[in-house]
Amino acid sequence: MKLTLIKPNIGRREHSLYVDEARMEPLQLGILAALTPEDVEVVMYDDRMEQIPYDEPTDLVAITVETFTARRAYEISEEFRRRGVKTVMGGMHAMLIPEEVSEHCDCVIVGDAEPVWAEMIEDHRKGQLKKRYDPVQPCCPQINVITRRDIFEGKGYLPITLLQFSRGCSHKCSFCASSVYFKANHYCRPVEDVIKEIKSQKRKLLFFVDDNIVCNRKKAKELFRALIPLKIHWVSQGSIDMLADSELMELMVKSGCLGLVIGFESISPECISEMNKGTNKKGSGDMYKSEIQQLRKWGLQTWAAFTVGHDGDTLESIKATCDFAIRNKFTFAAFNILMPYPNTPLYEKMEREGRLLYDGKWWLHEDYRFNYASIVPKNMTPDELTEISFNCRSRFNSPSSIFKRALEPRTNMRTPYRFATYLIYNPLFRKEVFKKQGMRFGLKSENEEKNDA
Numbered sequence: 001m002k003l004t005l006i007k008p009n010i011g012r013r014e015h016s017l018y019v020d021e022a023r024m025e026p027l028q029l030g031i032l033a034a035l036t037p038e039d040v041e042v043v044m045y046d047d048r049m050e051q052i053p054y055d056e057p058t059d060l061v062a063i064t065v066e067t068f069t070a071r072r073a074y075e076i077s078e079e080f081r082r083r084g085v086k087t088v089m090g091g092m093h094a095m096l097i098p099e100e101v102s103e104h105c106d107c108v109i110v111g112d113a114e115p116v117w118a119e120m121i122e123d124h125r126k127g128q129l130k131k132r133y134d135p136v137q138p139c140c141p142q143i144n145v146i147t148r149r150d151i152f153e154g155k156g157y158l159p160i161t162l163l164q165f166s167r168g169c170s171h172k173c174s175f176c177a178s179s180v181y182f183k184a185n186h187y188c189r190p191v192e193d194v195i196k197e198i199k200s201q202k203r204k205l206l207f208f209v210d211d212n213i214v215c216n217r218k219k220a221k222e223l224f225r226a227l228i229p230l231k232i233h234w235v236s237q238g239s240i241d242m243l244a245d246s247e248l249m250e251l252m253v254k255s256g257c258l259g260l261v262i263g264f265e266s267i268s269p270e271c272i273s274e275m276n277k278g279t280n281k282k283g284s285g286d287m288y289k290s291e292i293q294q295l296r297k298w299g300l301q302t303w304a305a306f307t308v309g310h311d312g313d314t315l316e317s318i319k320a321t322c323d324f325a326i327r328n329k330f331t332f333a334a335f336n337i338l339m340p341y342p343n344t345p346l347y348e349k350m351e352r353e354g355r356l357l358y359d360g361k362w363w364l365h366e367d368y369r370f371n372y373a374s375i376v377p378k379n380m381t382p383d384e385l386t387e388i389s390f391n392c393r394s395r396f397n398s399p400s401s402i403f404k405r406a407l408e409p410r411t412n413m414r415t416p417y418r419f420a421t422y423l424i425y426n427p428l429f430r431k432e433v434f435k436k437q438g439m440r441f442g443l444k445s446e447n448e449e450k451n452d453a
């Protein structure tokens with residue numbers, strides 16, 4: 001039996017294919033490959049930079065689907081199904097809205113693949129593939145499973161190894177798709193498995209793609225202690241409340257942490273309350289002043305993630321958020337428009353209030369473009385929101401801002417290695433800002449789809 005794994009792209013720029021230059025290994029496909037019985041041949045194609053060989057013989061195609069890649073994933077599935085090949089889908093979007101996904105494939109797995117993957121392969125071999133598998137959730141991730149990284153070789157991914165220590169997060173921010181996927185659960189792998197996985201590969205630079213690596217501080221400390229002897233460098237994602245625990249922070253730094261993606265989301269306490277971001281709730285005073293001082297003290301390079309378009313936001317407050325990010329010399333920052341991902345509390349609120357654009361299903365709509373607003377914000381028009389968020393991204397990543405932010409001695413200029421990382425990745429992300437803005441979802445237009453049908 002032969003299995004083909006696929007990572008779909010988002011789509012294309014108006015007249016050309018979009019190639020993701022900051023592409024990283026698709027970890028979920030490495031895990032699916034590792035879960036697959038040894039006698040099954042496995043190949044992987046990444047639509048972000050290579051053509052999918054639809055006519056190459058295969059027995060089953062597995063596609064990972066996120067909301068922003070759903071349209072493209074459905075196109076790919078359709079091509080294989082037209083050739084008589086069965087397709088199976090899973091991933092974030094499949095969990096959020098399985099009924100829609102199942103219309104576009106032969107089988108949908110609703111949740112983590114680990115508990116049902118082997119059963120699904122056996123069913124397929126016997127010609128008894130079910131339409132839907134519902135793994136018991138939450139399951140413990142990757143028990144005794146080491147990601148298969150041979151399938152990533154030669155694909156030109158960034159030289160950083162992706163892996164996970166934990167999945168999920170116990171918080172319930174209203175916009176967060178992960179929180180819905182994991183039903184606000186957080187679960188960790190055994191530390192020995194993680195250490196074994198690190199030793200199974202050669203790189204010294206790792207990205208723990210955990211939703212919130214410090215969610216369970218006791219377990220995180222156990223991991224950090226075990227990482228110290230390995231002398232690696234690593235980055236991850238963590239909530240800002242970690243700073244309250246200095247033992248945790250000390251271990252984190254000693255274990256080789258270079259920095260974290262931290263959800264600052266907003267500099268307005270009202271917006272923080274509105275989005276139910278318990279980790280960032282503060283009393284009055286200067287939002288984040290002491291936290292930023294501490295991050296510098298620990299020497300961590302911060303990727304500050306902001307969401308814009310909250311009911312408390314105005315054009316001025318969003319501009320001030322960008323000024324704040326530049327003034328505080330964050331290493332990187334994201335200014336993501338508040339997106340109503342299906343089944344999130346944010347989606348439900350926007351639906352109730354009649355504020356969803358593009359018939360609610362923006363991810364499938366012919367006219368929707370990447371990084372466009374898909375809700376009606378309170379204090380500006382959707383177009384203004386689209387424009388100001390693009391403006392924040394281009395201003396934060398402008399040459400003058402890159403120069404100004406570089407001059408932070410405790411973080412960006414701490415060591416030649418840190419400085420080099422800063423200088424390599426900032427221009428790369430700047431390029432991405434312009435390439436991704438306004439990108440069409442999927443490769444086909446509605447007319448092409450009708451013709452195919």
Ligand code: B12
Nearest residue numbers: 025028062063064066067089090091109112113177178209
């Ligand atoms: C790492 C990461 C990134 C990395 C990219 C990594 C890469 N390989 O390229 C970076 C930082 C670049 C990134 C960027 C973005 N990301 Co991101 N990212 C993540 C993160 C944190 C981890 C993903 C991951 O590797 N998980 C580990 C794997 C093992 O877990 P998994 O994918 O869930 O897979 C399991 C199951 O879902 C299932 N499964 C998965 N696929 C399949 C397929 C089949 C066939 C089956 C049966 C099962 C199955 O089995 C797997 C094993 O149990 C997730 C959060 C999350 N929890 O998923 C967000 C997340 C996926 N990202 C998100 C977003 C929005 C983005 C951006 C659009 C942000 C932006 N505005 O620019 C961009 C778009 C990137 C692009 N393509 O251009 C959202 C997506 C929301 C949604 N509803 O789709 C998430 C969920 C974050 C969130 N909390 O909302 N991201």
Ligand code: SF4
Nearest residue numbers: 169171173176179211
């Ligand atoms: S803290 Fe982060 S991962 Fe956790 S629910 Fe909020 S946004 Fe999601």
